[in-house]
Amino acid sequence: MIQLEKVTKTYNGHSLPVHALRDVDLQIREGEFVAVMGPSGSGKSTMLTVLGAMNPPSQGCVVVDQIDVYGLDVERQADFRHEYIGFVFQQLQLLPYLTAQENVLLCLAIARLPRTEKLTRAREALARVGLQGKEDRLPYQLSGGEQGRVAIARAIANRPPLLLADEPTGNLDQATGEQVLALLRELNGEGQTVIMVTHDSQAAGYAGRTIQILDGQIVE
């Protein structure tokens, strides 16, 4: 269970403060696939970073599984991200000097797991996104869709309860974008909670629930 309680996020702009989120209340249940939609500048990306324990709100609190995320100290917030959150970034953020498998292993680098267990999890995650046999390829040796799937594999390898995706289809052509969305829906079908930010209503169609956000406020 994820809960945003009266979350306000204000950035100190050059002249005027910018209210990215205002008094947002939101509840997301375990196993949901939620799309957060809105035009650029609406605050949807801010919402994702606030949910992802990366961006403390100016007011209000974020509670995940009864953990007050921003009540934790900074290092514990990092631990929280490690244990609870899988991120799929818009720019994917695959490290170009690591193979697909090493990119997936990166999120396990700090996990207290035996080497073989890390390897098993990475291979499982890559197999789950349909990339078995391509573990040793470098990102540039993979297609855009495959790179997107490596990014998803990295996000799920540590088996986090919550998957956060920021415009996961933003840089993909329509066909590969649909593959990625279908994959997210499949994962959700297996019980994975997914929160996806998008400005594309077609992408939002893959989600079970859509939240519209405008000027930092949830409008429906």
Added chain:
Amino acid sequence: MRLYDVIFRNLRRRMGRKLLLVAGLAIGVATVVALMAITATMQADVANKLDEYGANILIVPKANDLSLSYGGVTVASAAYDVGELTVADLDRIQTIENARNISVVAPKLLGALPIGGHTVLVAGVRFAEEFHLKQWWDTAGEEPDAADEAVVGVRLAHALRLSPGDQVEINGRVFRVSGVLAENGSQDDDILFIDLAAAQQVMNKPGSVSLVEVAALCAECPVEDMVKQIGGVLPQARVTALRQAVTLRMETVGQLSRFALAVSAVVVVIGGLVVLTTMLSAVAERRQEIGLFRALGFRKRHVMHVILGEAVLVSLGGGVLGWLLGMGAAVALAPRLANVVTPVIWSPVLALGAVGGALLVGLLASLYPAASAARLDPTTALRSL
């Protein structure tokens, strides 16, 4: 994959730049190592050669203001002798505080005596001490081992037509010439050397000594201190430090090692700055990557480990390589630049110092870049968010 895999993979990717940094550090370390090794070798070389430089302290009776012909000492006529030194004074020299630094005490009794129609400068010496003091002495014939044996300087031998085995009579006492000194260009070429006790007898000056030459083996202590100490136990004597090649050489080496320290300090500062700027730009370049690490749940500590781990590897590489280069340079250059014959000393302290120093400088200079990397916010670093 563990943290050090991340470090290695990144090092491998930016191999060229990291090698440049290693090379930069190595050149710095090599400069310091070479300077240290060469100056240490020069110091050892001077200490090894101290014996060869002969006496560095001269003791003569006070108030004897005549010019002297041996070591600047002329045999003084009795009228001017205020008080000669005695054999008993020799033992008192050994009582000074720095007595353990005294290598040789070589007393001499000088006198102008008639031999075969010539007036000859005769020096009574203790042969064992004299030969120890004057290691350059080269004798044709044998070194004397009896009280009635003599050694002749080469020019005097020519003048008197003496050769080893001949006999000379001095004031009624007969001495056998056991050896002739090879020419060495000093006043020794004109002197007849006999045993000190025999000289005291033939000159009728029992127990008396004209001057004492002292060789002090003191690589660290200033010879002036020993001069003062000897002056303290021999108030009737004038004690002078001879400003000799060895003293000058010691001073040169001392100046050089101070210079080496100053250069090393500069090199260390420059090395630190090079590491600092390189690591700062590396961190700036990896902002997104570090932000990703943070977003994936790396703690600040983990990010510090990644950056500092890289610094450790680069510094170790630079330290080891620099030590090898520096020692190689010292071995190659010490004989040519510093004119030393002592082999370069492979000091484990210097090796540890070089590698440890490089590591310390590398780590310290990387602390700030690592800390600023760890402070990177996952959201500001990830531009896409």
